[in-house]
Amino acid sequence: MSQLDLSGCxxxxxxxxxxxxxxxxxxxxxxxxxxxxxxxxxxxLLEFGQLVESGMxxxxxxxxxxxxxxLLYLFLFVVEEPIEMSxxxxxxxxxxxxxxxxxxxxxxxxxxxxxxxxxxxxxxSNIIDIQGDDHSxxxxxxxxxxxxxxxxxxxxxxxxxxxxxxxDFWDRLxxxxxxxxVSLKDVSKKKGMDLRLLHTVAYGxxxxxxxxxxFGRGTYGVTQEIxxxxxxxxxxxxxxxxxxxxxxxxxxxxxxxxxxxxSLVTLGDLFHFMLELKSRIPTESISIDSNYPGxxxxxxxxxxxxxxEMAIHVVIEALKRAExxxxxxxxxxxxxxxxxGDTGLLDFVLKSLGNHVVGKYFVRRCLxxxxxxxxxxxxxxxxxxxxxxxxxxxxxxxxxxKDIYYTYKNILIEQDVIxxxxxxxxxxxxxxxxxxxxxxEKNKCKIYCTVILANEPDATPYHCFMLRSNAIFDELRCExxxxxxxxxxxxxxxxxxxxxxxxxxxxxxxxxxxxxxxxIAFQGRQVGLYGGIYEGLMAVDCICGTxxxxxxxxxxxxxxxxxxxxxxxxxxxNHEIPNIFLCNTCEQDILHFPSLP
Numbered sequence: 001m002s003q004l005d006l007s008g009c010x011x012x013x014x015x016x017x018x019x020x021x022x023x024x025x026x027x028x029x030x031x032x033x034x035x036x037x038x039x040x041x042x043x044x045l046l047e048f049g050q051l052v053e054s055g056m057x058x059x060x061x062x063x064x065x066x067x068x069x070x071l072l073y074l075f076l077f078v079v080e081e082p083i084e085m086s087x088x089x090x091x092x093x094x095x096x097x098x099x100x101x102x103x104x105x106x107x108x109x110x111x112x113x114x115x116x117x118x119x120x121x122x123x124x125s126n127i128i129d130i131q132g133d134d135h136s137x138x139x140x141x142x143x144x145x146x147x148x149x150x151x152x153x154x155x156x157x158x159x160x161x162x163x164x165x166x167x168d169f170w171d172r173l174x175x176x177x178x179x180x181x182v183s184l185k186d187v188s189k190k191k192g193m194d195l196r197l198l199h200t201v202a203y204g205x206x207x208x209x210x211x212x213x214x215f216g217r218g219t220y221g222v223t224q225e226i227x228x229x230x231x232x233x234x235x236x237x238x239x240x241x242x243x244x245x246x247x248x249x250x251x252x253x254x255x256x257x258x259x260x261x262x263s264l265v266t267l268g269d270l271f272h273f274m275l276e277l278k279s280r281i282p283t284e285s286i287s288i289d290s291n292y293p294g295x296x297x298x299x300x301x302x303x304x305x306x307x308x309e310m311a312i313h314v315v316i317e318a319l320k321r322a323e324x325x326x327x328x329x330x331x332x333x334x335x336x337x338x339x340x341g342d343t344g345l346l347d348f349v350l351k352s353l354g355n356h357v358v359g360k361y362f363v364r365r366c367l368x369x370x371x372x373x374x375x376x377x378x379x380x381x382x383x384x385x386x387x388x389x390x391x392x393x394x395x396x397x398x399x400x401x402k403d404i405y406y407t408y409k410n411i412l413i414e415q416d417v418i419x420x421x422x423x424x425x426x427x428x429x430x431x432x433x434x435x436x437x438x439x440x441e442k443n444k445c446k447i448y449c450t451v452i453l454a455n456e457p458d459a460t461p462y463h464c465f466m467l468r469s470n471a472i473f474d475e476l477r478c479e480x481x482x483x484x485x486x487x488x489x490x491x492x493x494x495x496x497x498x499x500x501x502x503x504x505x506x507x508x509x510x511x512x513x514x515x516x517x518x519x520i521a522f523q524g525r526q527v528g529l530y531g532g533i534y535e536g537l538m539a540v541d542c543i544c545g546t547x548x549x550x551x552x553x554x555x556x557x558x559x560x561x562x563x564x565x566x567x568x569x570x571x572x573x574n575h576e577i578p579n580i581f582l583c584n585t586c587e588q589d590i591l592h593f594p595s596l597p
Contacts, residue, residue, distance in 0.1 A: 182433050186213075214432065215432075477522070557581060
C-alpha cells in the first residue's frame with residue numbers, strides 16, 4: 001500500500017483561493033490550459049494549488065466549494081508519482097485496456113477526492129492512501145495524457161456527492177487538461193445489481209455511457225461485435241415469451257403494462273420504462289432543500305433552506321394574487337417586502353425562480369419588449385406522473401425498486417438462455433473515452449509527432465506540438481527530443497537521427513514541407529543504459545480466444561509458460577490455483593512421448 005504524508009496540507013495559507021467545484025476544470029477556470037501537451041496543462045493547473053513536499057513525492061491540494069448553505073467544502077489532492085517511487089511496473093490498467101505496447105512514462109499524476117471516512121482519518125494521521133479504492137474519486141494519468149478512472153464512490157458509500165456529480169467533475173478535469181484517452185473498469189453496483197448490465201439492457205449503453213464511455217475491451221474473448229449482438233438479442237426478447245415461461249413474473253409485467261398504457265413489447269422496453277419511472281418518482285423522504293435543488297445548490301446562496309423556502313412561498317403567493325397575468329418584478333418585490341424584510345434574500349429568490357418549476361407552477365420571467373422591464377407570471381404545469389395515475393395504478397418507489405431487482409434477478413441472471421447474453425455484457429467491463437482526437441486539421445499551428453527506436457517494434461503514441469508558422473525542422477527536432485525525454489522513461493537519452501519518408505534540412509520551414517495537422521515519425525536511438533520498459537509482456541493464449549491479459553484470474557502452464565483463464569481450464573473461482581499446472585497441449589504432448597525401454 002502506497003501512502004503519502006500530507007501533514008503540510010492541514011494548515012492552509014490565509015487568503016488562499018477557494019475554487020468553485022461546479023466549474024473547476026472548465027476552460028479558463030482556474031487557468032487557460034491550451035498550451036499543447038497534457039503535462040504542460042497539468043503544470044499550469046498545479047500553479048494554483050498549495051504545494052506540499054513529502055519525501056520524493058510532491059503533492060498539491062485545492063480547496064473546492066460545493067455549496068454555501070449548508071456549507072460544504074471538498075479537497076482535491078494531486079500527487080505526482082515518479083517512476084522511481086512506483087509500486088506497479090508495468091501499469092496493469094494499461095495492460096488490461098490494450099495499451100501494453102506503450103512505453104512506461106516517467107510520471108503519474110493521481111487526482112483524489114477523499115471520502116468522508118478518509119477525510120476524518122487523514123485529519124488524524126495526515127496520511128492519504130494513493131492505492132485505496134474507497135475515495136470518492138481516484139483517477140490517475142500518465143504523463144503522456146493516457147489515464148484511468150480507478151474508483152468513484154457516491155452517496156451510498158459515504159460520499160458527500162452523488163456519483164453523477166463526481167463524474168461531471170472528472171469529465172471536466174479530463175477535458176480541461178487535454179487528456180487523450182481514459183479507461184475505466186465498470187464494476188459499479190446498486191442494490192445488488194450490476195449497473196453495466198441493467199443500464200445496457202435498458203438504454204443500450206452502460207451508466208458511464210452518459211459521459212461517452214464506450215466498449216474498450218472485453219474479457220474471456222468478448223469482442224465489441226459479440227457484445228453488440230448480445231445487447232440486441234437480450235433487448236429484443238418478447239415479453240409474451242417471458243410471461244409464458246415464467247408464471248411468477250406475470251404480475252409484475254401486468255402492472256407495468258397498465259402503467260405504460262400497454263406499450264411494452266420487449267424486455268428492453270420493460271427495463272427502459274422501469275428506470276425512467278424510477279427517475280420521475282420522488283423518494284419518500286425529501287429534505288427541505290431538496291424541493292429546490294437548483295436554488296439551494298447555487299454557490300451565491302447564503303441563507304438557510306427554511307428562509308429560502310419561506311421567501312419562495314411569499315413570492316408565489318404574490319404572483320397568484322396578482323390582478324394581471326404578467327406582473328413587473330418591482331411589483332412582486334414590493335408585495336413580498338410586507339412579509340420578507342431581507343431585500344438581499346428577495347433579490348436572490350426572484351433571480352433564481354425565473355423559468356423554474358415550483359410545485360405545480362412554472363414561474364416565467366421575461367423582458368417586456370415595450371417597457372424593457374422584467375416581468376413574471378405563473379403557469380400551471382401538467383400534473384406529475386403520480387397525479388396522472390389512477391389510485392389503483394400508483395406505485396411507490398420502494399415497490400418499483402423491489403420489482404426492478406426481482407425482474408433483474410429472475411430474468412437476466414437466472415434464466416439459462418438469457419444468462420448467456422447477460423454474461424457477455426458483464427464481461428464487457430473495460431470502457432474507454434477518447435477525449436482528444438489525434439488529428440485537428442483546423443488548427444494551423446499543430447503537428448503530431450511520434451518516435452520510433454531502432455530495433456523496437458512499436459512507436460510511441462503521437463504527441464501534439466504547437467509551432468510558430470515560420471518554425472524550422474531544427475526547432476521541431478529539439479522540441480521532440482525534449483518532450484519525449486521528459487515523458488518516457490525509455491527515452492531519457494533519446495537522440496533524433498532521421499525523419500521517416502522525409503529528408504529535410506535543419507533550416508527548412510516545417511509548414512512548407514508538411515500540412516498543418518500532419519503526422520511525422522522521428523527515428524532515433526537511445527544513448528545510455530535506459531531500456532524501453534514496455535507495459536506488457538505476458539504470453540496469453542486461452543481456449544476462449546483471449547490473446548492478452550484481461551485482468552481475470554489466470555494460470556500459466558509450467559512447461560510452455562502460456563497463460564489461460566482458470567475458469568476456462570475448469571478451475572473453479574473458489575478453488576486455489578494448483579502448484580503444478582499443465583495446459584492441454586503440453587499434457588497431450590507428454591502422453592504421446594515414446595515410452596522408455
